[in-house]
Structure formats: C-alpha cells, structure tokens
Amino acid sequence: MTVSGREPCxxxxxxxxxxxxxxxxxxxxxxxxxxxxxENKAGEKEAAxxxxxxxxxxxxxxxxxxxxxxxxxxxxTSAAVRGGEEPLVSLRLTEPIPLGCVREAxxxxxxxxxxxxxxxxxxxxxxLLGLGSDVIATxxxxxxxxxxxxxxxxxxxx
Amino acid sequence: MNEKNMQNVRNVDVLIVGGGPAGLAAxxxxxxxxxxxxxxxxxxxxxxxxxxxxxxxxFGLARFGESLSGPEYAGRFTxxxxxxxxxxxxxxxxxxxxxxxxxTVVTKKGLLTFQTKAVILAMGCRERTQGALAIPGxxxxxxxxxxxxxxxxxxxxxxxxxxxxxxxxxDIGLIMARRLTLEGxxxxxxxxxxxxxxxxxxxxxxxxxxxxIPLYLSHTVTxxxxxxxxxxxxxxxxxxxxxxxxxxxxxxxxxxxxxSAGLIPENELSLEAGxxxxxxxxxxxxxxxxxxSVPGIYAAGNVLHVHDLADYVSEEAELLADAVxxxxxxxDAQEEKIPIRAGEGIHHTxxxxxxxxxxxxxxxxxxxxxQDVEIVVRLADxxxxxxxxxxxxxAEMLRFPIQPFLNAVQKSGEAEVESPSEYxxxxxxxxxxxYxxxxxxxxxxRHxxxxxxxxxxxxxNRTEDGMCEENSDRPAQEIVVEIRKIMPDEGFGKEVE
Ligand SMILES: Cc1cc2nc3c(=O)[nH]c(=O)nc-3n(C[C@H](O)[C@H](O)[C@H](O)COP(=O)(O)OP(=O)(O)OC[C@H]3O[C@@H](n4cnc5c(N)ncnc54)[C@H](O)[C@@H]3O)c2cc1C
Ligand code: SF4
Numbered sequence: 209m210t211v212s213g214r215e216p217c218x219x220x221x222x223x224x225x226x227x228x229x230x231x232x233x234x235x236x237x238x239x240x241x242x243x244x245x246x247e248n249k250a251g252e253k254e255a256a257x258x259x260x261x262x263x264x265x266x267x268x269x270x271x272x273x274x275x276x277x278x279x280x281x282x283x284x285t286s287a288a289v290r291g292g293e294e295p296l297v298s299l300r301l302t303e304p305i306p307l308g309c310v311r312e313a314x315x316x317x318x319x320x321x322x323x324x325x326x327x328x329x330x331x332x333x334x335x336l337l338g339l340g341s342d343v344i345a346t347x348x349x350x351x352x353x354x355x356x357x358x359x360x361x362x363x364x365x366x
Numbered sequence: 367m368n369e370k371n372m373q374n375v376r377n378v379d380v381l382i383v384g385g386g387p388a389g390l391a392a393x394x395x396x397x398x399x400x401x402x403x404x405x406x407x408x409x410x411x412x413x414x415x416x417x418x419x420x421x422x423x424x425f426g427l428a429r430f431g432e433s434l435s436g437p438e439y440a441g442r443f444t445x446x447x448x449x450x451x452x453x454x455x456x457x458x459x460x461x462x463x464x465x466x467x468x469x470t471v472v473t474k475k476g477l478l479t480f481q482t483k484a485v486i487l488a489m490g491c492r493e494r495t496q497g498a499l500a501i502p503g504x505x506x507x508x509x510x511x512x513x514x515x516x517x518x519x520x521x522x523x524x525x526x527x528x529x530x531x532x533x534x535x536x537d538i539g540l541i542m543a544r545r546l547t548l549e550g551x552x553x554x555x556x557x558x559x560x561x562x563x564x565x566x567x568x569x570x571x572x573x574x575x576x577x578x579i580p581l582y583l584s585h586t587v588t589x590x591x592x593x594x595x596x597x598x599x600x601x602x603x604x605x606x607x608x609x610x611x612x613x614x615x616x617x618x619x620x621x622x623x624x625x626s627a628g629l630i631p632e633n634e635l636s637l638e639a640g641x642x643x644x645x646x647x648x649x650x651x652x653x654x655x656x657x658x659s660v661p662g663i664y665a666a667g668n669v670l671h672v673h674d675l676a677d678y679v680s681e682e683a684e685l686l687a688d689a690v691x692x693x694x695x696x697x698d699a700q701e702e703k704i705p706i707r708a709g710e711g712i713h714h715t716x717x718x719x720x721x722x723x724x725x726x727x728x729x730x731x732x733x734x735x736x737q738d739v740e741i742v743v744r745l746a747d748x749x750x751x752x753x754x755x756x757x758x759x760x761a762e763m764l765r766f767p768i769q770p771f772l773n774a775v776q777k778s779g780e781a782e783v784e785s786p787s788e789y790x791x792x793x794x795x796x797x798x799x800x801y802x803x804x805x806x807x808x809x810x811x812r813h814x815x816x817x818x819x820x821x822x823x824x825x826x827n828r829t830e831d832g833m834c835e836e837n838s839d840r841p842a843q844e845i846v847v848e849i850r851k852i853m854p855d856e857g858f859g860k861e862v863e
Contacts (some may be wrong), residue, residue, distance in 0.1 A: 228660040238427060239675060239762060256802050264756075273635025281572065283420040289525055291846055296523035298421035300435050307576060314548040328441055346421060347437035 234269045243271045275313050280304035284346070285317055287332070292324030292349040299332065303341035312339055324351040367809020368580070374393035375479045379403040380690060381469050382486040383460045383635065386415020388667025389488035390443035391680035395467055401694065405480065406452065407471055409459035416668075417676060419513075420732070422541055424568075428677035450834035451531050451713035458463055461490075463639040467662050478576060484690050487636055487650065487658070487665040488683065491629040491672055493538075501590055508596030512538040512626040515546070525549055528623035531599050532556040533587050535563040535570075537674065539760070544573035548549035553577075555587040555620050557601050559608055562735050564628065564760050566674060573613055587623065588615065619855045629672045639663055647671040653703050653719050655689035664690055667765055671716045672728065678729075685727060704745065709848030711736065713760065720845070727765055730847055734742040735759045739853045745845045754852065 217231055235242045245261045256277065260269045274280065284300040313336055322332060326349045333343035380396055384390045385408030394405045413419060417425070420436030425432055430442070455473065463469040467485050471478040474493065493511045510526070515540065518524045530551050532539045535558040543553045548621040556574060561584050563570055574581055582601070588610050589600035603614035631649040633641070642659040644651045649670040650658040657664050658673040666683040673679045703719035708730065728751075730742065736758050743766075751766055758764065 220732075234575075235568045236572045239566055239764075241569060241571075243757075245566070281576065282423060282433070283548060285545075286421060286520060286523065296520075298435060298437055298520060300423055310576075311548065317690075318549075318847040328438060336650075346435040347418075347441065 231276065235263060237267050237271050238265075238362055240264060242268050244268055246272050246276050247275045281307050281310055282341075283310055283314060285314055287317060288321045288324050289326065289349050290321055291352055292326070292354050294349045295329050297322055297326050297332075298346045299343050299348050301336065301341045302331075303339075303342055305336070305339045305341050309337060309339060313339070316344060318351040324349050331353070375468070375481050377403070378405045378480050378482050378677060379694060380405075380484045380486060381404040381480055381482045383463070383469075383668070384408060384415065384488035384490055384667075385410070385413040385454065385456070385488050386488060386667060387440065387443065387676045387679045388473070388490070388669070388683040389415070389486065389549065389659065390440070390447060391683035391685045392486050392666060392690075394443060394446055394450070395684045396690065397452050399687070406447075406454040407458050407460050408454065408456045411776060412459055413444045413456065416513075418443075419516050420530060420541075421520045422587055423502055425676050427681060428675065436676070438856065440648065443652075443680070443845070452480075459734070463635055463663070465660050466858075467660075470602065478669045482662075483694060484536065484662045484664065485639075486690065487633075487641075487663065487669050488667050490568045490632045491626075491668040493631045494627045495625065501587070506590065506592040506596045508621050509590065509623045510593070510625070512536065512542045514622050515542050515622075515624055519545060519549065525551070527551045527624075529620040530554065530622045530624060531601075531618055531620045532624045532626060534558060534626035534628070535565045535581060536564040536626040536628045537569050538629075540565045540569040540573040541626060542624060542626070543579050544577060547577045547579065547698050551622075554620060555580045555582055557582050557584040557587060559604055560582065560767070561606075562719070562759070564761055567759070570704050586597045586610065589828070590623065591617075594784065596623060599623055600802065628669065631669045631672065633669065636663075636665070636669070644718055647716060649716070651719070654717050654719045654724060655693065655722060656686040657689065668837060671763075674761065678763065678765065682729075704845055706845050706847065708738040709846040711739075711849035712847050715847050723770050725767055725769050725805040726846070728768045729765045730762055731760050732758045732849055733760065733817075736849065736851060739849050741766075741849050741853050743768065743845060743847050743849070745843065750845065758849065769812055 212289045230245070230247045233244045233246055235244055242262055242264050242334060245262045247259045249257050249259060260272045263272065265268050282301040283306045286296045286297065286298045287294060289297050314338055317333065320333065326345045328345055329346045331342045331352060332345055336343050378402055382393050384405065385406055386540045390413065391405055393404060395852055396404050396855045414437065417436035417440040423433045425436055425439035432517055435659055455471065458471050458473040460469055461472045463485055467482045469480045469482055469485060471480070494509060515526055518526045527546055529551045530546055532543055532553065539556065543556060547553050556579060558750045562580060563583065570581065582605050585601055586604055587599045588602045590596065591598040597621040598617055600615050600617050600642065602610040605611050626806065631647065633649065635642055636658070640660050641650045641663060643649065647670070650665045650669065652658055652665060656670065662725045664686050666686040667673065667679045692772055701721050704722055705719045706715050706717060708715050711732055713731045715728060717726065720726060737756065738768055739755050739758055741751070741753045741755065742749060748771065753766060762831065829832055
C-alpha cells in the first residue's frame with residue numbers, strides 16, 4: 209500500500225460566495241434522475257439560503273446543496289497487474305472527491321502497476337492526492353504462478 | 367437420441383442457463399428454498415455475466431443501499447454461491463434445450479446431457495449492431511460497439527482509441543465516453559438520431575456534462591472515411607423522419623467510432639426450445655410466474671427484457687425462483703391467462719399475461735418522454751392501478767406491483783370468499799342466468815376458465831365510451847396498460863410517486 213506522495217489537489221472549486229443564483233441540476237443519486245431547480249436567496253452557501261424544487265426525495269436536496277457548493281464525484285478506473293490471472297484490476301474510490309480533481313486523480317492512479325494477488329476490497333492507494341479518499345480494488349486477481357510475492361504495490365514512475 | 371447417449375443423461379431438477387446477475391440470484395434463491403439438485407451453466411471462464419466488465423459504480427443502491435461497481439455487485443452473489451456449494455459449470459455453453467427440457471451442454475471435455483424438470487433462461491443480451499449505422503459497405507478498423515470497447519479496456523487492459531466519436535446515447539456509450547476521457551482519449555461528441563437521449567439522465571450528467579462532452583440530438587453519422595483504419599466521420603442533422611438534412615454535413619477527424627445503439631435479448635436457444643417471443647421486447651412471452659409458452663421453461667433478466675439496473679434483474683430472478691419452487695411442488699396444470707396489452711404510450715409490458723390470482727410485478731417502458739402523466743392499468747371497467755408521474759422517459763423501466771384481482775386459488779372443497787370489488791367485477795362479467803347453479807357443480811379451476819370464456823359478449827358492450835368493440839381479433843378480456851397526459855385543469859396532486 210502506498211500513500212500517494214504528490215501535492216494535494218487544490219482544484220476542488222469550493223464555492224465561497226455564489227456568483228450563480230439559479231441553476232437546474234440533474235440529481236445523480238438514483239436512476240430517477242430528477243431535475244432540481246436550485247435558487248440561492250442570500251448569496252451564501254448555508255442550506256437555509258437555498259430553495260430547491262423538483263427533488264422527489266430528501267436525498268436530492270442534499271445532493272443539490274452539495275452540487276451547488278462543492279460538487280464531488282467518485283471514479284472507477286483500473287490499473288495494470290503483473291503476475292496475475294488477469295492483466296488488470298478494476299478500482300474505485302471510497303469517498304467522492306472534488307469534481308475539479310477527477311482528471312488528475314485518474315492520471316495519478318494510472319502511474320501505478322500492481323502485483324498479484326489482489327483481493328477485492330484491498331486498499332491499493334491511501335489518501336489519493338491528499339483528498340481523503342482511498343483507492344480500493346473491486347475484484348480479486350489471483351496470482352498466475354504460485355511463487356509471486358505477497359500483495360505489494362510498486363510505484364512505477366517515481 | 368440413441369441408446370448409448372441415453373445412459374449418460376443426468377437428472378437435475380432445475381438447470382440455469384447463464385451466470386450473470388439473473389442466473390446467480392435464481393440459483394441462490396432456489397438453494398435457500400431447499401431445491402438442491404440444481405446446476406448453473408456459464409459459457410465464460412468466470413461467473414458474473416456482463417457485470418464483470420462494468421467497472422463503474424452505481425450498482426446495488428436499491429439492493430444493498432450502497433454504490434458498488436459491477437464486479438463487486440456480482441461478487442456478493444458468487445461468494446454466496448461458493449459458500450453454499452451450489453454446483454456450477456464454467457467454460458460450458460448450453461447448446462440446445464428441447465421442449466421436453468432436455469439440455470445439452472458443450473464443455474471442453476465433451477457433451478453433457480441433462481433431463482430437467484425446469485429450465486431458467488438467463489442468457490442476458492447482446493448489443494444491437496444492425497441498423498445502428500445505416501451505412502453500407504466495409505467498415506475500417508476502429509468502428510466497434512460500446513460493449514466491445516468496454517471489454518477491451520476493462521477485461522484486457524487495452525486502450526482502443528485516441529480521438530473518439532460516439533454514435534447513440536445508450537447508457538453503455540455514455541459510460542464509455544467517461545471512461546475513455548479519464549483514460550486520456552479525446553471524446554469529440556455523442557450523436558443521437560432521435561430527438562431525445564436514450565440513456566438515463568444521471569449518465570448524461572455524470573458522464574457527459576461533467577467532462578464537457580457535447581450531446582447532439584437529431585444527428586447521425588452519414589459517412590465513414592478511411593480504408594484500413596478509420597480517419598474520420600461525416601455527421602448530419604436529421605429531420606423528423608430521421609432522414610439526413612442536406613447541407614448540414616460536418617466532418618470530424620477521429621480514429622474510433624463507437625456504436626451505442628442499445629441491447630437486444632439473446633434468444634436463439636429459447637426459439638429452438640419452442641418458446642414464443644414478443645416482437646416488442648424481443649424476449650419470451652411470459653406469464654406472472656415468468657414462465658414462457660413452454661411449461662417448465664422460465665426466463666428472467668436481460669434475456670427477457672432489457673433492464674437498466676442490475677438490482678432489478680436480481681429481484682426479478684428471485685421472484686422467478688419462487689415461482690419455480692411452487693411450480694415444482696404443485697405441478698398444476700396451466701390455467702387460463704388474461705393477456706396484458708401495451709396501450710397508448712406504452713412500448714411493451716412484462717409479463718404479457720396473468721392468471722390474476724396472485725400478486726405480480728408489472729414492468730414496462732413508455733414510447734416517448736412525457737410530463738405530468740397518469741398511468742392506468744385496467745381490466746375492462748376495473749382499475750387495477752392508477753399512478754401519476756411528473757416525468758417518464760423510455761430510458762427508465764417502470765415497475766409496479768399489481769394485486770390479485772380474481773379470487774385467490776381455492777383448494778377444492780373450500781368455500782369461495784370474494785372481496786366486494788372482486789364480486790362486483792365478476793358479477794359484471796357474468797350473465798346471471800343459471801350460472802351459479804352450474805358453477806356449484808364444477809371444480810373451481812374449470813369454473814375459472816369458464817368465467818373467462820363466458821364473459822365475451824358482456825365485455826364487448828362495456829368499452830368506456832359505451833361503443834361496441836369491433837376489433838374481433840382482440841381477446842374478450844384483456845388488461846390494458848396505458849399512459850395519458852394530465853390536463854392542466856385536472857391539477858397535479860401529491861400522489862406523485
Ligand atoms: C456490454 C454491456 C454493458 C452493460 N453495462 C451495464 C451497465 O453499465 N450498467 C447496468 O446497470 N447494466 C449494464 N448492462 C446491462 C446488464 O447486462 C444488466 O444489468 C445485467 O447484467 C443483466 O443480467 P443478466 O444476468 O440478465 O445478463 P448477463 O449479465 O448478460 O449474463 C448472462 C450470462 O449468460 C451467459 N450465457 C449466454 N448464453 C449462454 C449459453 N448458451 N450457455 C451458457 N451461458 C450463456 C453469458 O456468458 C453471461 O455470462 C450492460 C449490458 C451489456 C451487454
Ligand atoms: S431526488 Fe431522490 S428520487 Fe430524485 S433522483 Fe435524486 S435521489 Fe432519486
């Protein structure tokens with residue numbers, strides 16, 4: 209397991225004051241995909257300052273507030289694997305990260321090659337880009353040959 | 367089949383074809399209900415079905431309350447399968463199913479033959495390619511389906527593209543637009559020939575808008591350039607008849623064209639077994655137990671109708687397994703079924719018929735996007751379901767439980783008890799003349815069948831507008847699912863789901 213050694217990503221476009229007063233969002237929490245109209249009354253980012261319309265459930269309003277003040281996403285990607293039954297392992301983040309950091313996060317993950325065996329749920333990178341989210345394996349890749357070393361992670365390009 | 371082969375025939379109670387979410391959920395539920403002589407057959411090296419290549423998250427929200435990737439979702443089921451010790455074969459393809467439910471399986475070591483009591487079809491679907499690209503002639507390298515691109519990247523770790531154009535706004539294409547972008551490719555745009563997107567709204571947001579990838583509706587690819595390798599495409603706007611509008615052509619240089627035109631159930635095996643297919647779903651015609659036209663052959667998951675959520679696939683397969691269990695125990699003769707018709711605004715329904723005596727889940731899709739609508743399911747005058755929705759789109763499969771509307775199955779000798787509404791319904795369908803006397807002499811099941819047949823003339827006179835139904839090839843009794851726009855003066859109350 210490796211702690212990502214790079215500078216924390218600061219591209220999370222955290223909102224201090226809202227330039228934008230009205231916006232229509234698509235809720236991505238569930239497949240209903242409600243269209244939520246978000247309107248800011250006072251120009252501040254507290255929940256009380258917002259009015260949301262169109263969400264079919266409370267999760268939608270929570271999402272809309274988050275989206276208007278600090279949009280976040282998780283990503284799924286993969287990394288190459290050496291010595292495994294499969295040539296790669298699929299990965300995902302444990303916590304959403306700022307939308308503005310998503311591309312950089314993917315690039316960072318692609319710098320790694322992992323060595324089999326890897327188990328589903330293994331943390332392969334801790335605290336990615338200092339964003340408080342771990343990268344975990346989402347499937348198990350067994351070692352192709354018997355005598356491969358135990359689960360280790362190599363940082364290739366550093 | 368000759369003598370020698372007969373000796374090698376093994377007996378299994380239930381054989382499950384396909385180890386995707388549908389097959390896995392069915393196997394687990396059967397096992398949990400005590401059906402142990404079962405076998406799951408999967409043609410790939412590993413279990414999990416198409417989910418193995420769907421590495422993005424968003425699976426399991428409905429079922430596990432958390433957002434899992436496809437492999438993790440499948441893993442929850444395969445782990446349990448192994449824990450229970452449920453027998454399965456991989457690298458083994460079902461090659462034939464006969465109407466007598468004899469199943470032939472091809473394995474690396476040769477053919478295996480099974481005599482079964484029930485077969486569960488869970489073969490999933492494949493991607494639509496025909497018609498996706500209405501351009502004649504050779505295809506240069508670099509033109510492939512979204513699923514193929516997904517497999518390259520997520521199973522074989524090969525990056526198939528640099529400069530990409532996507533044709534079709536199906537969910538897999540949208541998800542691949544994001545994946546390709548994060549892997550460093552440049553996705554120019556997604557073009558959709560219809561005036562509305564075919565993928566889910568959340569995927570338009572999180573796969574396209576998040577990355578600034580434009581979506582052009584009413585556009586299609588009209589020319590492909592390049593001889594051995596793709597060099598570019600010409601896209602054009604289309605009119606309301608989906609015909610390209612001259613003068614709107616635009617050239618885009620690219621090395622990859624990804625087709626995402628939707629999925630189609632894989633039913634070659636079903637056809638050979640004598641299963642009747644629904645031309646709308648391209649899957650089997652089933653009753654409320656998800657039993658096909660061949661008794662003892664059942665279907666669930668994408669082989670039955672294309673789902674957008676794996677969670678619903680698993681649930682459907684579990685309901686199927688429950689029905690198989692009761693089918694094995696009771697082995698009752700097929701009762702008369704009432705057809706379910708997709709009416710105004712509805713593309714198809716699953717199931718397509720029901721006995722009406724047990725609750726079931728009705729799934730359907732609408733034909734076009736609509737707002738402020740009312741969905742009505744009715745049997746002649748009787749409303750079985752009425753629901754209002756703010757917004758419906760073809761991309762989303764709608765599902766509603768339907769309660770029994772005829773009296774529940776009676777054990778012979780027991781008195782029939784009907785609820786007042788059932789009584790009213792039945793009274794409306796029956797002619798009063800001497801029917802009760804006759805009914806008393808008949809067994810309950812005969813009685814039921816008869817009730818369905820005898821209601822013909824009565825029903826004809828009972829269409830909403832009081833007109834006599836002219837259409838003679840329509841069955842006397844049918845359930846109609848329809849959707850209509852609510853007029854502004856009707857208001858749009860709080861009933862929204
Ligand atoms: C390319 C592609 C990508 C998809 N991506 C998504 C997505 O991102 N998100 C989502 O929610 N849904 C996605 N879907 C839909 C997805 O298929 C369903 O959600 C779900 O996986 C359907 O489950 P299933 O068990 O019915 O079918 P599948 O998962 O397709 O499983 C069917 C299994 O049957 C096996 N099989 C077929 N024929 C035979 C035979 N003759 N003998 C033995 N085995 C056989 C197949 O090998 C396969 O493993 C995708 C579908 C496709 C085709
Ligand atoms: S608001 Fe609620 S119902 Fe609507 S998409 Fe979001 S989570 Fe789903």
